[in-house]
Amino acid sequence: MALLKIDNLKANINGNEILHGLNLTVNPGEVHAIMGPNGSGKSTLASVLAGKEEFEVTDGYVEFSGKNLLEMSPEDRAREGLFLAFQYPVEIPGVSNANFIKTSVNEIRKYRGLESLDAMDFLQLMRERSKLVEIEQSFLTRSVNEGFSGGEKKRNEIFQMAMLEPKLAIMDETDSGLDIDALKVVSKGVNKLRNSENGFVVITHYQRLLNYIVPDYVHILFEGKIVKTGGKELALELEEKGYDWVKDHINEL
Amino acid sequence: MNNSEIKSDFKTMIKSEFEKLQNSLNGSSGSEINLARKDEFSSFFVKGIPTIKFENWKYTNLTFLNKLDLKVQDGSEDVSDINIKELYYSEVDSHKIVLVNGIYSKELSDFFEVDGLDLEIINTTSSTDLGKYSSYYGKLTHNSGHPFAEINTALSKSVLVIEIKENKVVDKPIQIINITDASKHGVFTNPRILVICKKSSSCKIIETNYTVGNNPGVKNIVKEIFLEENANLNYYKIQDDTEYSHTFDYTQAYQLRDSHFDEAAVSLNGKFIRNDLRTILDSENIESHYYGIFIGSNSDLIDNHTFVDHAKPNCYSNENYRGILFDKSTGVFNGKIMVRPDAQKTNAYQSNKNVLLSPYAVINTKPELEIYADDVKCSHGATSGALDENSKFYLQTRGIGEKQAEILLLNAFAAEVIGEIKIEKLRNLVLSRIEDKLNMVYN
Numbered sequence: 001m002a003l004l005k006i007d008n009l010k011a012n013i014n015g016n017e018i019l020h021g022l023n024l025t026v027n028p029g030e031v032h033a034i035m036g037p038n039g040s041g042k043s044t045l046a047s048v049l050a051g052k053e054e055f056e057v058t059d060g061y062v063e064f065s066g067k068n069l070l071e072m073s074p075e076d077r078a079r080e081g082l083f084l085a086f087q088y089p090v091e092i093p094g095v096s097n098a099n100f101i102k103t104s105v106n107e108i109r110k111y112r113g114l115e116s117l118d119a120m121d122f123l124q125l126m127r128e129r130s131k132l133v134e135i136e137q138s139f140l141t142r143s144v145n146e147g148f149s150g151g152e153k154k155r156n157e158i159f160q161m162a163m164l165e166p167k168l169a170i171m172d173e174t175d176s177g178l179d180i181d182a183l184k185v186v187s188k189g190v191n192k193l194r195n196s197e198n199g200f201v202v203i204t205h206y207q208r209l210l211n212y213i214v215p216d217y218v219h220i221l222f223e224g225k226i227v228k229t230g231g232k233e234l235a236l237e238l239e240e241k242g243y244d245w246v247k248d249h250i251n252e253l
Numbered sequence: 254m255n256n257s258e259i260k261s262d263f264k265t266m267i268k269s270e271f272e273k274l275q276n277s278l279n280g281s282s283g284s285e286i287n288l289a290r291k292d293e294f295s296s297f298f299v300k301g302i303p304t305i306k307f308e309n310w311k312y313t314n315l316t317f318l319n320k321l322d323l324k325v326q327d328g329s330e331d332v333s334d335i336n337i338k339e340l341y342y343s344e345v346d347s348h349k350i351v352l353v354n355g356i357y358s359k360e361l362s363d364f365f366e367v368d369g370l371d372l373e374i375i376n377t378t379s380s381t382d383l384g385k386y387s388s389y390y391g392k393l394t395h396n397s398g399h400p401f402a403e404i405n406t407a408l409s410k411s412v413l414v415i416e417i418k419e420n421k422v423v424d425k426p427i428q429i430i431n432i433t434d435a436s437k438h439g440v441f442t443n444p445r446i447l448v449i450c451k452k453s454s455s456c457k458i459i460e461t462n463y464t465v466g467n468n469p470g471v472k473n474i475v476k477e478i479f480l481e482e483n484a485n486l487n488y489y490k491i492q493d494d495t496e497y498s499h500t501f502d503y504t505q506a507y508q509l510r511d512s513h514f515d516e517a518a519v520s521l522n523g524k525f526i527r528n529d530l531r532t533i534l535d536s537e538n539i540e541s542h543y544y545g546i547f548i549g550s551n552s553d554l555i556d557n558h559t560f561v562d563h564a565k566p567n568c569y570s571n572e573n574y575r576g577i578l579f580d581k582s583t584g585v586f587n588g589k590i591m592v593r594p595d596a597q598k599t600n601a602y603q604s605n606k607n608v609l610l611s612p613y614a615v616i617n618t619k620p621e622l623e624i625y626a627d628d629v630k631c632s633h634g635a636t637s638g639a640l641d642e643n644s645k646f647y648l649q650t651r652g653i654g655e656k657q658a659e660i661l662l663l664n665a666f667a668a669e670v671i672g673e674i675k676i677e678k679l680r681n682l683v684l685s686r687i688e689d690k691l692n693m694v695y696n
Contacts, residue, residue, distance in 0.1 A: 050650050053642075078652035090647040094665025103661065104651035111652065143665075160651065 001066055002027050003168050003199045004049075009060035011048045018044040020224035021060065026168065029196040033210055033235060034203045036221035037243040042203045043087060045221070046172040050084040051077050065167060078104075079111035081167030085157040085174050092144040097156070098126065100144050101163050108164060129162040133189040151182035158189040165193075170201045175209035187212030207239035222246050263318040264301050266441070270325040271407055277378070284381040289391045294407035297400050312585045312617040313527060313556045317499075321469045326440040327410050328356030329432075335465065337361055337430060341686070342461045342491060345678045347428035354434055355444035355474075356411050361432075369421025369454070373414040377445075386414055390447055393477040393505040399529060402503040405475040409445040417454040417484070426457040426676055431474065435497060436466030446476045450484035450512070457487040459679060462523075464498040471499040478504065480512035482536075487675055490528075492520040493686055496551075499525040510536035517674055519683055520547040520555050521690055531560040534568045534596075545574035546670045548687065549582025549614070550694050556585035563596040566626075570600070575670050576607040577663055578614035579694050589621040592629050599629040607637040608666060610659075660691045 004026040011019040018041045026032055036042050048055045049062065051074035062069040064082060072080065092100070105125075106116040117125065126140060133155045145153050154174050161169050171190070175183055190200065190213050202213055210218070210232060218234040219226045222243075227250055228234065238246070271294050281287055302318060303310040332353055337343055350372065351361035357374045364372065375383060375390075383390050390412060394402045417423060433442055450456060464470040480486055492500060500523055506514055520526050532541045547555040561570045576584040586605045607616040620633035640662050648658035667687050674680040 050646075052646055073655070074646060074649035075652055075654045075658075078650050084650050086647065086650075090641075090643050092644050092647070092662070092665065094668050095661055100648070100651070100661075103657070104648075104653055107654065107657065108652040164651070 002063070003065060004201070005063040007061045009048070009062060010058045011044060012056045012058055013044065013054055017058070018224055019048065022221075022225055024219065024226060026199045026201060028199055030217065031194065031200040031202060031213065031215045033215035033218045034201060034221050034226075035205070035207070035218060035235060035238060037246070038205070040221045041224040042205075042221055043172055046084055046087075046170050046203055049082065049170055050074060075107070076111075078164070079108050083161050083164055083166035083169040085154075085161060085169060085171040087172040087174075087176065089145050089153040089157055091146045091148075093146050095144050096141055097144050098140040101126070101160060104160070105163055125163065130159060132162050132192055133159045134185050135159055150177050151179065154178060154182065154186055155189075158186050162189065162193060166198065168199045168201070170203065172203050173205060174202075175204055175206060183209065184212060207235045210235045220246055222250060263323070264298075266323065266325065267404055267408070268298065274378070274408065274410075281379065281381045285387065286377050286380065286383065286390075289395070290407050293394075293403040296398075297403035297407065300400055303400055309558060309587070312583065313554065317525070318471070321439055321471065323439040323441045323469065323471060325408060326354045326434075326442055329353045329434040332358055332361055332434070334436075335361060335432060337363065340430065340461065340463060341493070342428070342459065342679070342682055344682065345426065345428065345459060345676060347426040347459060349428045349430055350413065351430045351432060352413060352444050353432045354440060354442040355409060357413060367423060369418045370423055370427070370456075371414070371416040371418065373416070375412045375414060376410065377412055378410045386447065389449055389477065389479055391477075393507055394475060394503070397503070397505065399503055401473050401501040402475050402505075402529075405443045405445060405473050405503070409443040409475070412445045412447055414447045414449070415458070416449040417451060417456045419451040420453045422454070423456040426459050426679075428459045428461060431460065431462045431472065433462070433464040433470035433472050433498065434466060435464055435468040435470035437468070439469040439471075441471045442473065444472065444474045446474070448476065448478040448486070450478075450480045450486050452481045453483040455485040457676060458489070459676070460488070460490045462492055462494045462498070462500065464495045467497060469497050469499065471501070473501040474503070476502075476504045478506040478514070480506065480508045480514055482509050483511040485513045487515040488517070489674055489676070489679060490516065490518045491683065492518065492523055492526055494523040496522070496524055498523045500527065502526070502528045504528070504530045506532040506541075508532060508534050508536070508539045508541065511538050513540045515542045515544070515673070517544040517670075518547075518557060519671070520545070521686055523553065523555075525554050527556045527558070529558045529560075531562065532570075533562045533564060534570065535564045537565050537567045539565075539568040541568075541570040542673070543572040543574070544670050544673045546576075546667050546687075547574075547584055548577045548579075548667070548690055549584055550579040550690075551582065552580070553582040554585070555582070558585075558587045558589075560589040561591070561601060563590070563592045563599045563601060565595055566597045566599065568596065568599055570602070572603040573670060573673075574605045575666060576605070576616060577610070577667065578607065578616060579610045581611070581613040583614070584616045584618075586616070586618040586635070587621060588619070588633065590623070590631060590633075592624040592626050592631065594625045597626050597628045599626060599631070601629070601631045603633040605635045606666075607635075608640055608663065609637060610639070656695045660688070660695060663691055664688060
């Protein structure tokens, strides 16, 4: 069974249609990269999948692990195993990272009929996973993302991903604005989390990330539709020829 | 017509109580205390109960006072049902002083000799002279113009005096437990407290408030607080009472050189709360910090009126009030800052942030700055609105349900103010009460 099956998805914001009938299937163990120019609908796709209210789905169907994703609340999507790494992670003053992640882990466990992790087990899990993205313990007692640098925020997203072990992770321009060291740390974290059962949708503007997180498929999103799909070499071709090439390519069709 | 069914209005009740008190005084009717009492009464009587046409009472309708069946009450005959160990904030390790309807209860208090501290109870109906306290009592409330402070001076019969001696640091917090006993009938009480912090003394005071019984309890408390040179006082006022409680709190502080005063008002439960907090910074290098958190539900009203009066140069004041309003509750914040011509190099800051969680909840917030010096730093800011949708969504995408997400964000919003409480046990109790309250409102 596919992890994610998007069929003819159309979505609006403030009455403007951004996604014009998008199709995508992600199977367990696969990494899909979605590339596209600014304004092509990349972040809209991520927001719609995560359940952000401002976006109105007008047509199409999304199945996640056999269930109707679009009918679920954002929290239930997360509890079912969907994870969105934000392009702009939100700062939440007064809530410590540790308290936030503990609440999150236990809410998800509760949904799945599991007992809450006790303080000791939780601490141990946090220690272990925080190593994956090379974050210090002091990071955990700080307020969520408050005063974090861009790199720290993105590492925090991957740390949360590591704690929650989603079936499907959508990474929304996680690489944008990262320096090469931070990019390596983030990619290393993702690669360690990859296995034959989970899937990744990596949304990016730049090919560079795909040197570190090697995708099985590359899709080009343009004007709210996937216009071309290929292997990892498609990203290189796109990098070389630029997004204008996509435009021309569309016109040829 | 049966006379007993006619309820007298509030002002008439105050008048007849005042006359009764005057008639009962024998030798002391010409005393200085009683002259002040008469002055304050007439000042009140001319104005009467403030209506919403009074600028300072614009958002705070007091007509309910005429609808409540109240008797002026001092003390209570029977306190045997009350066990202070069972009271919520009793867990805080502290010297406990209990007032029942404004009158000190030795029986209920847990207070023994404390090094560096004098505790005095002065009966202002029998004493003709306040002795060493005559230069303190009534000196700050005199000319306050505040109708409820005037009523208190006119009617209160007992003063609790806490004096912290020079150079003394009190070993643990003093807890003043205000019990309003409304078990037999509705009551109107007038507790009166005088705190004198002598030169270089240091002390923490916690004030807790409980109403007993299912009749309305209206407490009209007045506090005068003196901080002499280099004195340090943290005063934590916990207003976590029942739905039958109504509170008027008038606190007036006076600070001298190098002194430091912190006041936190934690208003969590109660039908009606009006706090007036005023400080005169009357010398150099003084600090005053006001903190407040208020959480309203149902049709609660919580009103904080503050007045920081910078009279001399080189002082610092900071106010941080936060409100969370559910249902049909109303919040009021009015922050007045006066910088007098002498008060150059003043730093005065004020912030009031509010979260409204219902379309019927209301906040009225108003800064009031009067600045007559030209070399000062003053700022104020006020915000009100719903919870941040992006923060909520972020938490939801991590599997945290909508309600839980809101509770988490509101706890964090409140915790930023509660973090200023310097007594760890008290801080934790307050945080857990806030969490309880939020869980209750949401479920």
